[in-house]
Amino acid sequence: MKVALYIRVSTEEQAREGFSIPEQKDRLKAFCIAHGWHDYEFYIDDGYSAKDTNRPAFQRLMENIRNRRIQMVMTTKIDRLTRRLIDLLTFVEELDVYQCTYKSASETFDTGTAVGRMVLQLLGVFAEFERERIAERVRENMYHAAKQGKAVTTPCFGYDVVAGQYVVNEQEAKWVRKMAEMALNGHGTWNIAKMLNEHHVLTKRGREWTSKAVRIFLWDNEMLRGNLVWNQHTRKKGKTVERPSSEWLFVENTHEPILDSATYERLQAVLEQHQRAAPxxxxxxxxxxxxxxxxxxxxxxxxxxxxxxxxxxxxxxxxxxxxxxxxxxxxxxxxxxxxxxxxxxxxxxxxxxxxxxxxxxxxxxxVVQEQQLRGDITQAKRQLAFLDERFQRQIRAFEIGILDEQQLLDAKQRLAAEKTEVLQKIQALEKTLQTEISPxxxxxxxxxxxxxxxxxxxxxxxxxxxxxxxxxxxxxxxxxxxxxxxxxxx
Incomplete structure (x- = not known):
């Protein structure tokens, strides 16, 4: 009988006791020897999350299962396999089709029996619940770190992260200023990309620039003027989609700007004009x-x-x-x-x-700037409404006993401070609207x-x-x- 020993470690878990690759290998190997199974092979995904099955070793494992080269799959725990119930059920169903079973070295069940499959599904529910709880805690920590101006996202071209803060990379920043200068002087994104590639300037990911890459980089990139926007995008079905603006966290003056506000605003107005033109x-x-x-x-x-x-x-x-x-x-x-x-x-x-x-x-x-300012004011007012909604949720949590009185008061104080910040931002935008859009x-x-x-x-x-x-x-x-x-x- 050929046994596949599947091992997975995510980036966050590598330092966690009991999850390292050597420990998983030793435990699975000992389990096989104890049961007299000598024909086994390791499948290792190092640094991959269990949020989906898009992992190289897992995909190779499934291919061998479909070719009937494997009769059993084993992991140290069920969450090494997946933390999504739908992925787990799909996996077990496919194992049945190809006469393959699944075992866990920690949980005592066998998918070869009806009881084992039921226990597996129950454990899958808890694994998915744990994944969602971890995601909530991570998001909460990132939210508070972002509010303090700490680096919580990958820096864009022109910046590095040093000691948890965004720091200007002068070698890249000089090209950012050149890009802005060319755009303001009427050069299109194709010409800017051509200039960068001719000077062998690569993107942050080490690739050549394209017209699209230049536009995405320059368009609405608040990081270039020293501001941080967090929670702007999310992943759904393998694609990056933009969240509603009311869910964004906007923090001003978190790091040194590469472009001053006046230059940045002019640049956005130029890009807006180009965007209006049909392809x-x-x-x-x-x-x-x-x-x-x-x-x-x-x-x-x-x-x-x-x-x-x-x-x-x-x-x-x-x-x-x-x-x-x-x-x-x-x-x-x-x-x-x-x-x-x-x-x-x-x-x-x-x-x-x-x-x-x-x-x-x-x-x-x-006046394009007027339209932008009014849009920013509308977005800030939506953020106010979102903060009110968050406080209502805190009240409901207090009513059903999830929060005690002190936690509710702390939440109220924190949200009141956030509302004050948003109100001050609205006042500043309205003042700009009155003074800077004069004839x-x-x-x-x-x-x-x-x-x-x-x-x-x-x-x-x-x-x-x-x-x-x-x-x-x-x-x-x-x-x-x-x-x-x-x-x-x-």
Whole structure:
């Protein structure tokens, strides 16, 4: 009879007595010798959690079971196999199919009998309960560590962890500043990735940069300006998903920033403009693709490459144009268009002319920072509601006897302190909203970006021009194929 001796140690358990690999090996080997089983083989997963069965040695074990090379599987304890009841039941069911049994060196049961299978399922329930309790304790410890500004997550590019704190890695930080500078000067994420790879700069995981990696790194990465966001993501069915913002823990000024707040805010505004463009618009040859709209029906006007025509024994291509999609795709408008070269030139000239005139006259503007600030205020108010809900749960726990009176008072005091922090944050955001989004600030930003646009036009760099236009212009509205209206974005 061939016996498979399965051993597993998770990272957290390696220092725990009774869980080390040598101890498990000695115990299982002694168990086999005592029962006269000499044909055995070890399957070892070192540093793998029991939260799922995605482990190399376990998968190799299952493959050998399916090929009928194994007649028995044995572990020191059931939780070495798995801590999820559904995984355990699936495992036992598959063992039955291939005439294989399971034994535990610590628990006295045998899956070859009905009673043994029942006991196994009961133990599986307790193993899963223990795993969830451990997860709760770990999350609670991480929550309190994060509130104190300690390093609880892997540092991003530009930082290292030293003595439990995030510390700037200057060799990486200089490239972070370069990335931000390029983005603010109109370079896209593809150009930034190309620059990094040409200088042999690798990501934190030792890989080459991609356009997507650059965008994910720069977008909404609060760590770059010295803040910590914890509990933002979770794993579900093997995928990383974002939690509701009300469950996030946001702690300000936990470490030295690489980018100051003003630079960080400008960077997010630039990335927001690029994000607004549809995927096809980003790679389109049309300068204004994705931001041109029909003034009559509100539909987008899309760039249309005209087909080659033949006349008088010669081929020619008519000028490319922007066409109203409301007419061409939905039949709800009338046929009108504008040549792309005409619109591009008209938009550039009008933007430059704005910079030469008195901007005390209000211009149509969408303020991205205002939208972000209002979003942050909404998120903070949701966090307040979440704290109230947490206190209600503490009261229910007191009512049913889980918490005593002193524990309830401690919880109340702790939550009151957290609410004070959130309220102060809301007040600061509202003050910023009132003072920094003034008409004077908006006009100054428009003038600065128009100055950059002039430089890019002079350099004849179309890719940068496309990015700068998207950073500066929220929407171009076209009427009757000739008149245009520009809505700025800052």
């Amino acid at each position: 096809r618009s980003k790679h389109s040859d049309f300068l204004l693709s994705g931001i041109v709209f029909c003034g009559h029906c509100g539909s987008k006007m899309y760039g249309l490459n005209t087909a080659i025509k033949r006349a008088r024994n010669r081929e020619y291509r008519p000028p490319v144009k922007y066409l109203c999609s409301g007419y061409s795709k939905k039949g709800r408008c009338f046929h009108h268009y504008i040549h792309s070269s005409v619109l591009d030139e008209q938009v550039i000239n009008e933007i430059i002319s704005f910079g030469q005139c008195d901007l005390t006259v209000p211009v149509p503007t969408v 004077e600030v908006v006009q100054k930003k428009i003038r600065e970006r128009i100055a950059v646009l002039k430089e890019v036009v002079a350099d004849d760099d179309r890719d940068r021009l496309k990015n700068i236009v998207r950073e500066l212009v929220h929407q171009v509205t076209v009427y009757d194929g000739s008149q245009i209206e520009i809505t700025f974005s800052v």
